[in-house]
Amino acid sequence: MSKVKANSVQSIIGIILQNIPSDAAVTKIEYEGPMIAIYTKNPRYLLENNAIISGIVKSIKKRIVVRTDESIRKSEEDARKIIIRTIPKDVGIVGTFFDTALGEVTVEVKKPWILTQVEEGEEEEVVVVEDREGVSSADVGAGSSSSQNIQKQKQIQALLIDLIDSTGWKVRIRKASHIPSESMKQVNYTKKLFANERYRLLRSVGESIFRPRLFEGTEATLMTLGGFSEVGRSCMLLMTRESKILLDCGINPGASDPMNAFPRLDIVGFDLEEIDAVVISHAHLDHTGFLPLLFKHGYRGPVYCTDPTLPLMTLIQMDMIKVAAGEGELPLYTERDIREVIKHTITLPYKTVTDIAPDIKLVFSNAGHILGSATVHLHIGNGDHNIVYTGDLKYGKSQLFDSASWNYPRVETLIIESTYGAKEDIMPSREEVESNFVNSINKVLMEGGKVLIPVPAVGRAQEILMVIDHHMKAGNMVEAPVFIEGMISEASAIHVAHPEYLTRELRQRILEVDDNPFTSEYFTTVEHSSQREEALREGPAIIMATSGMLEGGPVIEYFKSIAREPKNKILFVSYQVNGTLGRRVLDGSRQVSLMSRDGKIEVVDIMAQVEKIEGFSGHSDYNQLMAYVNKLRPKLRRVIVNHGERKKVENLAGSISRIFKIPTAAPMVREAIRLY
């Protein structure tokens, strides 16, 4: 095995060719975004002898993926027939999706456990090695490693190799959701429709990433474009001598003035095409809402996010168009722009070192906030500097997710959120929270009232659903119909399709027992206006609807009706951004004016009870934020606090600086900070 340092395309291809026997029947070697794709007419050989590929990966320190040569791929029709014939009937194939750009087929099945314990989403041939700078340790697959499991793994591996051999397509098995996800369909449809363009895009992204470096020294500057000393429009630009990376790209749902609603890209002055990559921490609107506008204005580079983040942000971005239409406004962007986002997005699993620029390596890790939410670890140069951006962070276990990762080999600069950064922002224990929640609801239901829970579709909604289902089944909560607006059920479906991003318990329930916690006899998904009427008819009920901050969406219609009755309750369970209707209601407004579709003003007197249950938040409380900073090793050189109202940011920055003696900045938007 050659130990030559691989810096150029030639040397990379040289090393691969030197190390692959002719039996592998390699037909071409190409960039595929941040990976190197090896095309073969004999995939069985490379998959059965996977030491060959892992040896090359160790040598070139780049991600490699094995692809089948197009000439051996059967037609989709024939391949589908072979797959249906090969996979046992009782596994229950629900659908197949052929990704022609990659030569991959995803098979959605009802009962994957019949095939055996498969760890979904794992790209088995992507061998993650410890980076030479020690950036990331290997963490292949998320399953347990009991000998029984290893046996089962081998079994499924053999099946997949048989299938690749007989169809010429790489086969991935995925658990089918209880209801089909429209967003995932839209993602797949777009990928299929623009397969040729995506294929070209991935090659050209690779060429940019693996180009030789132009400068000798390294340095890094961070420009704050949004979400500093405020919540909303999270966005920052990381500039090195070689690269310009945008971290998050959100909007502020509570602001109307464009100078406050959108990231301040105007102060940067770069053409959008000069930006090398956009890295997205998670799907929420305040982190992804500006992405379609970025493409509308001409950005055509890659977007990196985790696998579930892509359909989730598509759902959220599509909803923004619907909400605008519902209010008779012109949407900021169209479906066409969202399609561009999908075409340019490259999804990455957690804990995988990926080159995203000639001098920057990216590793996503679990942030515990919502499905697919990630902390962003960026390694610059050759061990020169390491940055961790937490995104929205839950350092604490929830029903849905494990606690955020903290085990980074090196961090010099930490950029940490501070939504609950004030000293008094201490959350009650989980038991207390749930008991408060149950009691609060019971009181209303017993009086025959209705509880309206405004929730963001993604994150809190699923957590609340699990809690309600659990406590109703356990007899703690008064039984009542629970009406769930369609977008929430859609988001739940995306959760079920990505069990590897959930806690182990939940993953096992979904993959091994088919005990999907988001379907329950109490739940009714609202899809027609007749169901909406039913929900509002006399009698106790729980209604969950978006948006979570009363900024448009179906929640508004419920709100108008439910707010007028003293026996009803508006129950908030999530953070209310300054300037939103939700925040005003929570802060005690007893009368609000709503603009209806036809421009008429409707005054709503709020007679209903208003309450907020603290503790369901997907954000860390003050103690958790401080504990997280304290946990990072070796000692941080600098902390930058963002994503919080001014006084929260200042308080957290003050605490970190005083208690841990780390220089800590509390910048505003429109500042540039020299990292090193």
Add this chain to the structure above:
Amino acid sequence: MSKVKANSVQSIIGIILQNIPSDAAVTKIEYEGPMIAIYTKNPRYLLENNAIISGIVKSIKKRIVVRTDESIRKSEEDARKIIIRTIPKDVGIVGTFFDTALGEVTVEVKKPWILTQVEEGEEEEVVVVEDREGVSSADVGAGSSSSQNIQKQKQIQALLIDLIDSTGWKVRIRKASHIPSESMKQVNYTKKLFANERYRLLRSVGESIFRPRLFEGTEATLMTLGGFSEVGRSCMLLMTRESKILLDCGINPGASDPMNAFPRLDIVGFDLEEIDAVVISHAHLDHTGFLPLLFKHGYRGPVYCTDPTLPLMTLIQMDMIKVAAGEGELPLYTERDIREVIKHTITLPYKTVTDIAPDIKLVFSNAGHILGSATVHLHIGNGDHNIVYTGDLKYGKSQLFDSASWNYPRVETLIIESTYGAKEDIMPSREEVESNFVNSINKVLMEGGKVLIPVPAVGRAQEILMVIDHHMKAGNMVEAPVFIEGMISEASAIHVAHPEYLTRELRQRILEVDDNPFTSEYFTTVEHSSQREEALREGPAIIMATSGMLEGGPVIEYFKSIAREPKNKILFVSYQVNGTLGRRVLDGSRQVSLMSRDGKIEVVDIMAQVEKIEGFSGHSDYNQLMAYVNKLRPKLRRVIVNHGERKKVENLAGSISRIFKIPTAAPMVREAIRLY
């Protein structure tokens, strides 16, 4: 007089037309850079009735200049004849320069005092009024206002009106230097050659300045591009919602790596054409050296500086080309680029409020550092924010200049230099400095040695010349020939041509007595190699040569010879930037290697004495810097310390923050600071 607020071209022109009688024979009204030019066929009328123009100025709050209509301008030949005929012979006309873009002729004369006491450089029709935001108070002319003087003023005014009437050209009288200035000739020649282009440029600059504002609110961000926590490459970008202004544009003479030598414009990302204006505080290379490169790379906007700064920076920029050629290197830019700088430069007098962008007004005031050096006062929006950038600051009187101005109506943000910002940077008294200097030189001259004084051509050189002349004449200093390299004499000539920028005493010596302190029987200007040989021949002598930090220039040849003899002395009188040869010699190197023109390395053993006389500096010492900050009223909201080595910056920032309780920043290059 209409009191309508003048916001648009139409309303401005409307107000002017409403208020000018038809007797004025106005033919057109046009932008001329930041001024509005009123063309007339009857200039006598407007000049004799100057209340008309000052009334309009008060109303529209814009600078107005009266121009003669081209149809009444006599040919240059005829006009010259009339001027020669009209001005008394014994005044001694040395030359005339016809600026065809403006219809102005400058008449250089030997003995202006015969005409009477003229305040040079004053544009008598530019009536400076107190701005409605109170930005600047009027300060027309720098002369005394005794009744005798007023009488003399009227006399010269009558002569100038007669001349404009008879020639159709506006006539300005200027004192001719003892030797002609090549740089001033180059400036004039360029202006003449590109008169049509300059005329168009000035109009288009005016259109940009007086365009309507695009945004409602205001804000300002300062990006540090060079000269922060370092000395060299001074440059910063001020961004408002409307405008982008570059303040200074220098290079670092001590750095070789482009990432350290040049302003970090690469982190800004704007096309150079997006920059609205460049404002230059003074002519030194570390504030102007990058200007030709800016034009080389496509900038085509205006450059604002004071009147003497233009020929001085031309001299310095031309010298850089010569120095590079002398060392066999390719220069960074060519004469063509310097010509672009000249074409695009708009000079402004001190204390005159000038619009340079739709939302920014500029006032230059005396900075006391070198000829024409200015503090930069920027007023943003309608009273929203005021910035003072000191440039290089001497808050203390010197032989040449008055102490820096401090009387600004409002300042919220002060950007102050810190070359001598450490607590121990306290300069001795002027008497002590001069006595040290005289003693130090006397010791060497009495032993028959030579004193080599490396000086920057502009600033310290003239100060030292005055001191030497004074003390030799007074009998304190041993009489010896003083050899002055040509570039220094050239700079002295520019001083003599701009007496209004010198102290009153010096101005009077030059304008009223013709006692030019830069010519002396002891002085020999070195123009030929034979004179250089003479300077190095056996026997005591003082040699003054550029560059001041031993970075190339004629000083190097002297250095090689003079350094080898223990009885000689290298006497530094100015700040030595880190990384320069001068700094190394001063820091105690006893052997240095010099690369000769043909690439050979020459080792020079330094046997000569090396000394630095502190106190001639054109910079404020620590006490003066602190006193200056303390002097500004009302209380500053923020101080930003720049232009100093890291520890000086930190010390001064610490002192200001601790003693005056003003938030003070000590940023590095590559930071952005939100001003408001």
